Amino acid sequence: MPFDLLAEALSPVQQDYLLEARQMQAMSFALHIPIVCFGISFPALVMFVEWLYLRTGDPVYRTLAKRWSKVMLALFAVGVVTGTILSFELGILWPNFMSTFAEVFGLGFTLEGFSFFVEAIFIAIYLYGWDRISPRAHFLSGIPVVISGLTGSLTVITVNAWMNHPTGFRLEDGKAVDVRPWSALFGNDYFWHELVHMYLAGYIVTGFLVAAVYAWGWIKGRRTRYDRIAVTVALTAACVAAPVQVVVGDWAAREVAKRQPVKLAAFEGLQETTEGAPLNIGGFYSDSEERLKGGVEVPKLLSLLTYHDPNARVAGLDSVPKGDRPPVAITRLSFSTMVGIGTLLAALSLYFLWQRFRRRLPESVWFWRAVVAAGPLSLVALIAGWVSTEVGRQPWVVYGVMRTEDAVTGAGGIPVGYATLAIVYAALVAGTVWILRRLAAAPLEEAQAAPPEVTTDG
Amino acid sequence: MAEFPMVLILAGLAAYAVLGGADFGAGLWELAARGPGGADVREHTHRAMAPVWEANHVWLVLVLVVCWTAYPTAFASIASTLTIPLFIAGFGIILRGTSYALRSGRPTDREEGALSVVLALSSILTPFALGAAVGAVASGRVPVGNAGGDPWSSWLNPTSLLIGTLAVVSAAYVAAVYLAGDAKRGELSELAGSFRKRALVSGALVGAIAVTGPLVLHQDARPLFDGLSSGPGLVAGLVSGVSGVLTLALVYRERFEPARLSAAIAIGAIVAGWGLAQEPSFLPGLTVKEAAAGDSTLVAMAISIGVGMLILVPSLALLFRLQLSGRFDPGDGVAGVERSESPGERSATQLAAAAVTVAIGTVGAFLGKGWLLGAGVAAMLAGATLAFLVLATPEDESAGDGAET
Numbered sequence: 001m002p003f004d005l006l007a008e009a010l011s012p013v014q015q016d017y018l019l020e021a022r023q024m025q026a027m028s029f030a031l032h033i034p035i036v037c038f039g040i041s042f043p044a045l046v047m048f049v050e051w052l053y054l055r056t057g058d059p060v061y062r063t064l065a066k067r068w069s070k071v072m073l074a075l076f077a078v079g080v081v082t083g084t085i086l087s088f089e090l091g092i093l094w095p096n097f098m099s100t101f102a103e104v105f106g107l108g109f110t111l112e113g114f115s116f117f118v119e120a121i122f123i124a125i126y127l128y129g130w131d132r133i134s135p136r137a138h139f140l141s142g143i144p145v146v147i148s149g150l151t152g153s154l155t156v157i158t159v160n161a162w163m164n165h166p167t168g169f170r171l172e173d174g175k176a177v178d179v180r181p182w183s184a185l186f187g188n189d190y191f192w193h194e195l196v197h198m199y200l201a202g203y204i205v206t207g208f209l210v211a212a213v214y215a216w217g218w219i220k221g222r223r224t225r226y227d228r229i230a231v232t233v234a235l236t237a238a239c240v241a242a243p244v245q246v247v248v249g250d251w252a253a254r255e256v257a258k259r260q261p262v263k264l265a266a267f268e269g270l271q272e273t274t275e276g277a278p279l280n281i282g283g284f285y286s287d288s289e290e291r292l293k294g295g296v297e298v299p300k301l302l303s304l305l306t307y308h309d310p311n312a313r314v315a316g317l318d319s320v321p322k323g324d325r326p327p328v329a330i331t332r333l334s335f336s337t338m339v340g341i342g343t344l345l346a347a348l349s350l351y352f353l354w355q356r357f358r359r360r361l362p363e364s365v366w367f368w369r370a371v372v373a374a375g376p377l378s379l380v381a382l383i384a385g386w387v388s389t390e391v392g393r394q395p396w397v398v399y400g401v402m403r404t405e406d407a408v409t410g411a412g413g414i415p416v417g418y419a420t421l422a423i424v425y426a427a428l429v430a431g432t433v434w435i436l437r438r439l440a441a442a443p444l445e446e447a448q449a450a451p452p453e454v455t456t457d458g
Numbered sequence: 459m460a461e462f463p464m465v466l467i468l469a470g471l472a473a474y475a476v477l478g479g480a481d482f483g484a485g486l487w488e489l490a491a492r493g494p495g496g497a498d499v500r501e502h503t504h505r506a507m508a509p510v511w512e513a514n515h516v517w518l519v520l521v522l523v524v525c526w527t528a529y530p531t532a533f534a535s536i537a538s539t540l541t542i543p544l545f546i547a548g549f550g551i552i553l554r555g556t557s558y559a560l561r562s563g564r565p566t567d568r569e570e571g572a573l574s575v576v577l578a579l580s581s582i583l584t585p586f587a588l589g590a591a592v593g594a595v596a597s598g599r600v601p602v603g604n605a606g607g608d609p610w611s612s613w614l615n616p617t618s619l620l621i622g623t624l625a626v627v628s629a630a631y632v633a634a635v636y637l638a639g640d641a642k643r644g645e646l647s648e649l650a651g652s653f654r655k656r657a658l659v660s661g662a663l664v665g666a667i668a669v670t671g672p673l674v675l676h677q678d679a680r681p682l683f684d685g686l687s688s689g690p691g692l693v694a695g696l697v698s699g700v701s702g703v704l705t706l707a708l709v710y711r712e713r714f715e716p717a718r719l720s721a722a723i724a725i726g727a728i729v730a731g732w733g734l735a736q737e738p739s740f741l742p743g744l745t746v747k748e749a750a751a752g753d754s755t756l757v758a759m760a761i762s763i764g765v766g767m768l769i770l771v772p773s774l775a776l777l778f779r780l781q782l783s784g785r786f787d788p789g790d791g792v793a794g795v796e797r798s799e800s801p802g803e804r805s806a807t808q809l810a811a812a813a814v815t816v817a818i819g820t821v822g823a824f825l826g827k828g829w830l831l832g833a834g835v836a837a838m839l840a841g842a843t844l845a846f847l848v849l850a851t852p853e854d855e856s857a858g859d860g861a862e863t
Contacts, residue, residue, distance in 0.1 A: 011604075013604050013605070048850065052851065053795060054795055055798070056797070056798055057794070057795040057796050057797035057798050058797065059794070062794070062795075070562060073562060074559045074562045075559075076512070077512065077555050077556075077558050077559035077562070078555065078556070078559050080512055080515060080555050081551055081552045081554075081555030081556065083519075084515070084518070084519060084548065084551050084555075085548050085551070085552065087519060087522050087523065088522075088537070088544055088545070088547075088548045090526070090537075091522075091526060091533055091534060091536070091537025091538070091544070092537050092538065092541045092544055092545065095534035095535070095537055095538035095604050095605070096534065096604055098526050098530055098533060098534045098537070099530045099531040099533070099534035099535070099604075100530070101530070102526040102527055102530035102533065102534075102751075103527060103528075103530050103751030103752060103755040104755075106523065106526050106527025106528075106530070106751070106755070106759075107527060107755065107758050107759060107762060109523040109526070109527065110523050110524060110527050110759055110762050110763065110766075111762050111766070112523070113516065113519050113520045113523045113524075113766075114520075114762070114766035114769065114770060116516050116519060117513065117516045117520070117766075117770050117773070117774075118769060118770065118773055120512035120513040120515070120516050121513045121773045121774060121776070121777045122773065123512070124508075124509040124510065124512060124513065124777060125509075125776065125777055125780060127509075128508070128509045128780075128786040129780070129785075129786070131791030131792060132780075132785055132786055132791070132792065133780075133785070133792065134792055134793075135792075135793075135794065135795050144773070177752070179751070179752045179754050179755055180754055181754060181755050181758040182758055192832070192835075196835055196839070228852045229851070229852060232849075232850060232851065232852040233850045233851070236846050236849050236850040237846055237850070240842040240843075240845045240846045240849075241842060244816070244838045244839065244842050247820050247823050247824060247838060248823070248835065248838075250823075250824065251823055251824075251831065251835070308825070353845070353849065356849040357809070357849075359853050360853075361852060409538045409541065409604060409605055410538065410604045410605035411538055411539075411541045411605040411609060412609065413541070413542075413609070417541075417545055420545075420549070424549065424552055427556075428552060428556055431556050431559070431560055432559070434560070435559055435560055435562060438565075439562070
């Protein structure tokens with residue numbers, strides 16, 4: 001009896017503002033994901049610097065680690081609220097998605113909840129513990145922050161991988177049965193490339209954004225030892241990750257070809273299923289004409305890259321009915337943007353690594369200008385990457401199983417909520433920029449100072 | 459099995475009402491403390507709250523994730539009917555987190571004053587909206603379905619107003635008790651005295667609202683009233699009432715440490731009473747058992763929560779011990795690290811090893827499948843990490859011209 005009730009009650013509804021609901025969700029993600037990058041990588045970079053301090057006793061490392069940790073805490077606070085809003089929105093905007101499938105993927109969020117808890121606890125101990133607990137205990141208190149930053153995003157990525165390649169359940173009369181939550185999340189072979197791709201993105205985005213700030217100062221003549229250490233640590237992290245990301249991205253594309261061929265076709269703007277498919281570089285897809293315009297076509301390259309065989313057959317958009325295809329133009333554009341920026345960043349990275357190999361920092365002002373640009377560009381590439389994979393997943397919320405339009409809420413007022421949140425988030429971004437500028441402008445009071453005086457009577 | 463996540467949800471809600479409530483209440487007191495001496499109060503409340511507010515907030519997130527994993531249909535029904543109060547609560551949470559974050563930017567006094575208004579606004583909005591949402595569920599106004607209930611009257615009704623108001627005032631109360639204790643520990647006797655006074659006033663107000671509670675529920679939410687006026691629900695209600703009175707007495711005698719505990723018991727007992735009064739029903743026509751996810755999900759959750767608690771409880775204990783013992787208070791620092799020799803020469807061998815590992819890994823990741831691919835990716839990451847460790851510290855010798863050392 002209750003099952004009849006449920007099946008009837010949470011059936012799909014007519015929602016006039018589906019697009020606004022999707023945009024509201026996308027906006028919330030777009031604000032949260034850069035913070036996640038900092039959560040993944042920044043604690044490790046801060047602790048690397050603190051480790052240098054413990055090894056050498058050089059106060060300049062301590063000053064840098066302490067100042068960076070303040071940025072880390074401020075961004076964590078912003079991430080706390082943007083993350084909470086996301087979890088509210090899952091229920092507010094997509095109740096049918098949650099009611100049908102949360103028992104399959106919800107475990108990922110339960111684990112994330114604990115990671116979040118540990119992160120919040122130890123980030124507080126780490127930040128407020130500077131000079132209050134012994135240097136060794138302080139260093140140890142940072143380790144859980146690094147680990148929980150990794151596990152927290154890991155568990156959320158398992159859910160995203162599951163949405164793109166749902167496993168671990170059977171569907172019976174619109175209900176998930178025979179649910180195996182562990183294998184749905186952690187036995188999902190679609191998960192690994194997403195994880196590695198996102199973690200590297202975390203280091204690339206954080207590294208280039210932090211480096212961009214110091215590169216700007218570098219051009220203005222701020223080149224003290226403190227600045228040199230800061231820019232070298234941040235830039236090296238980004239630059240060892242960016243070239244590796246090219247190879248991992250190639251792997252990711254091959255996984256997409258295997259599991260979501262239509263998404264790959266949208267990435268490449270490939271209209272018809274083709275043997276020996278060419279790769280179009282730089283062309284735009286026209287949704288109205290259903291074809292690529294402009295760009296350079298390299299024969300057989302797409303087949304070669306995707307299947308390591310120049311004559312392999314690559315599925316085109318026409319392999320599924322029109323109603324099952326994602327919006328191609330935007331997917332294609334964001335994918336090209338990500339790949340283009342990623343390639344430029346990798347090239348910049350190789351140059352920097354070469355200079356570091358020669359035991360120096362690049363001298364050309366053009367290099368430092370490029371680093372200033374690389375910060376925001378890495379952010380654009382990050383967002384573009386998420387747009388390609390999530391818009392490319394459409395029209396499905398759970399790939400091949402549940403359509404986004406069937407997941408949406410029946411509640412009214414989505415445009416009002418969307419507009420309100422947009423205004424609040426604009427203020428949040430402005431506030432965050434203000435904090436970061438304030439933190440950066442604070443004088444380097446401790447750079448040359450000795451460690452605080454020792455007291456024995458506590 | 460089907461009921462244990464509900465126990466956890468109620469426990470999480472109680473913890474959030476006590477700990478998160480103290481955060482929100484502190485925001486209210488900051489606003490009330492304008493004018494002379496206001497800066498001291500702000501300084502004190504900020505110092506008492508800043509290290510713990512994020513951890514206190516996570517209880518809410520834990521309640522959400524447990525609810526949607528264990529009771530997906532009920533969660534979806536609640537979230538889609540109560541969209542407006544949940545959105546308002548979320549709005550308040552944004553304001554609160556932002557004002558904490560902005561505080562770390564070392565604002566001036568004027569900016570700080572403006573921030574405390576924002577913080578206070580969030581301190582009213584979030585507890586009220588969440589309390590109203592609880593009232594909606596408790597009074598049976600959330601039917602099963604996608605946005606099945608009324609978007610307004612579901613949470614704007616006598617029961618919701620009662621619980622929303624109670625949430626705001628009791629937040630102010632637990633905050634005042636907590637801050638009075640904190641001020642006493644920090645030997646700020648004047649501040650401790652004024653928070654004691656605030657605690658007594660707000661405590662009396664909580665009592666007054668609580669007394670009108672049964673009248674409201676009798677008219678507006680009869681099943682809840684019946685549940686709370688008999689059997690285990692009644693016991694919980696009485697425990698709550700006795701603890702509440704005891705807390706007032708303890709605050710009056712400046713015994714703030716036990717007062718914190720009994721205030722927490724008063725809140726915990728009333729949340730438990732709600733659960734017991736509603737038992738076994740969750741939403742109208744849907745019992746907790748019927749709402750529960752399948753056994754495999756519940757077992758997986760039980761395991762993760764068990765393991766999670768093993769990590770969480772000692773971690774929380776450590777944080778609160780450090781905070782409550784005044785370890786984070788400003789004062790004399792601990793000794794730094796002795797200066798030793800500069801980092802050793804970087805190793806060409808390590809760098810070569812890093813390059814070779816990345817190269818081999820690249821081949822494996824590009825051409826391999828299955829385990830070979832995984833090993834290739836792992837090798838690339840290991841090589842990149844090694845390269846970072848070797849290359850990430852600049853050499854002083856090769857300092858560019860004009861660089862200071």
